[in-house]
Amino acid sequence: MRAPLWAAMAAVLFVGSAVAAPRETRIPQAAIDAAAELRERALASDLGYKITESLTTQVGPRLAGSEADARAVAWAQAKFRELGFDKVWLEPVTFPKWERRSEHAQVLGANAQPLTLTALGGSPAGTVEGEVARFADLAALEAVPAGSLAGKIAFVDFAMPRAKDGAGYGPGGRVRSRGPSAAIRAGASGFLMRSAGTDSHRMPHTGITRFDDGLKPIPSAALSAPDAAQLSRLAALGPTRVRVALDCGWDGEATSHNVIGEIRGKSKPDEVVIIGGHLDSWDLGTGAIDDGAGVGLTMAAAKLIGQSKLRPARTIRVIAFANEEQGLYGGKAYAAKHAADVAKHQIGAESDFGAGRIYAYSSSAPDYAKTADAQIAQALAPLGIEHTPGKGGPGPDISPFAAGGLAWARLAQDGTDYFDYHHTPDDTLDKIDPKALAQNVAAYAVFAYLAASADGDFGSAAKKVTPPEE
Template sequence: MRVVPWFLATSLLVAGPSLAAQHTTTIPAKAIATATQLRETALASHLGYDIAESLTTEVGPRLAGSEADARAVEWAQAKFKALGYDKVWLEEVRFPKWERRSEHGAVVGAHAQPLSLIALGGSPGGRVEGDVVRFADLASLEAVPAGSLAGKIAFIDFHMERARDGSGYGMGSKVRGSGPSAAARAGAVGYLMRSAGTDSHRNPHTGITHYADDITPIPSAALGAPDADQLTRLLARGPVRVHLALDCGWDGETVSHNVIGEIRGRSKPDEVVLIGGHLDSWDPGTGAIDDAAGVSLTMAAGALIGELKQRPARTIRVVAFANEEQGLYGGKAYAAAHLGDIRKHQIAAESDFGAGRIYGFRSGAPDYAQGAVKQIADVLAPLGIAHSPQEGGPGPDIGPFAAKGLAWASLRQDGTDYFDYHHTPDDTLDKIDPEALAQNVAAYAVFAYLAASADGDFGSEAKTVTPPSE
């Protein structure tokens, strides 16, 4: 027990309540009133949808490192400027370049028929043929002895569960991320998986895989759900042989950019509230819900704040992150570039879970700022958003900076049908409900404006933490 001198203890008792009150983060009543009006303005606005329509129509799919990715960077710069942002700039992001050219798969032999499949991001190209060995889950494949699948094609038939919070994707992404390496380690010449998705369409879901350093990568692809079912039925009748031909692979290093726009703050312009989404997408669809929606709704939220007669004290910074899909490269680059300014980052939130209505809000801020978090939650409540202090974590691109001490908030979207379209040809503009997107814009505008108006901070400081996963 630490002993405090009586004279110091007395002074602490006298000053204690005052010091505590000064340290408690609160939001002024005037800002609450402005945010309430801002919420209604945003709900009536079509700006978010218009921006999403522009990106998905004028650029389309934006595979990281592609020509379209470069056009997306130009688009984002121009859009920020057209929306009236005070400052717009680029920050370089480097990463390996993966290209998709073509893919084909088919059952050969007595029951010959084509398969609807797509190469996994990061897969090497190649033509392989072998008998298929089915596994119900990743653990079953990982348990087989090394070399036992020599000359075979491993197939994991894991069924992902539908959930509003997308929790079923955890194992689905592990099957995609770790399955190919497990198959290669067992000696397989190729890898197939039931897509990490919740639909029943012949639209296979792509996504990144990363091979272990101690194995030679093998051609790897995802099957559409009906084709996975078909393969399973064929296997019940006897041996099945599949031919797999992928033309894809890595092609050196390339450069893209985080695109950043700012609405400058009134009295504390060097302090920022960060919101954003990721600019890149996978290539089968037009990247509407993943993540044109996130980029567009945060751009719109910042623009609407910029139109207010009196701006918040702090700056609103919107980031369109580069290459989230293949390894959070934009988020990692941003964290590395701005670690020295972490205390100037008041709080951050990212939208990267589609365009469904937001239903929950929380923040990982310390106890002294939770009163302000509750004030924000109260203004969000008329949007159908509940204060849910135990649910949610920082978005993917916010994660690397949050792990270094950045304060974060989570605005939880309804993802019940998100994985019907995720990483498929069906990720297109018609999957965005304009009214739901307007609700998202309103929520992000309220959050960003109030956080930027707070008296006090939300706890950003350089430290190593383990934030909760989404």
């Protein structure tokens, strides 16, 4: 039977509404005016520095799964409550536990001398001795025939280049992540690398490594830059033997927590803007720039938003992520737990690149949210922040959720000297400039406040995407 005219018209209207473009996302002028006042308050505040000082002083290094990691979780809960957050809770995160106990190395023979190094996270324990086989880069090691390094210790002497955006960490990090497996395939009994860093101090850089399935792990460590240069000169003089002794390794499982605090929104409290950093650190320094600063500045930004006369419509949710350093465990756990609610997450941003001044802003905003994105950029401009659409990607712990459809923003920090200290004993509070950190607090406060105040969304929706790498 032919459908009545009204039914046909309704069907047309339904189809039309289903394919209609979303309305433009904009930010009300009242919120923009309030954000300007918030920006100035944040610049004058030392709250972000004080929070970072508290974490790095009272807890210090926070290796995931350690006793200090548990104290950091308790610290974060207490700090959220002390700051007056409306809601504070924990979400458990379970992962393999790796421990460092001791590490030593030395050159043997006529030129005997000690070497300063540190075990790579994930390395097994063991003492190995052998002639050093030096390679200029990872590609050279990966090109050698299988078994050709039997009885030797592979040494990759790649110097990571310095860059404002940290672009050199890609090739430097790949030496750490892929080098040990390449050494095993070549038959080596141990692996050494020049640290993935840009300093020239006798401070080795640690970091996680992986071993490909089916390979028996070998002791793997990073030399400080001066020690790598020294070993390279010795190898150029003739065959050079080295002994490496590492006491470290995996020890069962541990459970830590994502620690979460909220400043509740006024009219749409179930919709959230997420900001944060990761709570864990490596064990060599006190984790100030990586990532105590990220936790401190985002806590401070949310606190200052909570003190605003005009509260944003949406909730500001700050996440102190668990165990980023060994595999984004906290970020992956959060993404899995909240996958069904991705559309309620307005947008997310993570600070995990030190405490240098923010110089650029970009986001994944779709076309219909470009106006709001430009309004945020305009509010950030007085802080010396440039709008750079189409550049960058989400922070590490945000990236698993971004792959499931979360809209993301990038507030790019100047990382020119970040890799001088990254993953070293020199990652300490004195490396943070309080004024630069206050600028970070102001930027995150303005961004989060305006995103939470927008009329419309930034495109978060359940879908599989491949976000660009930061």
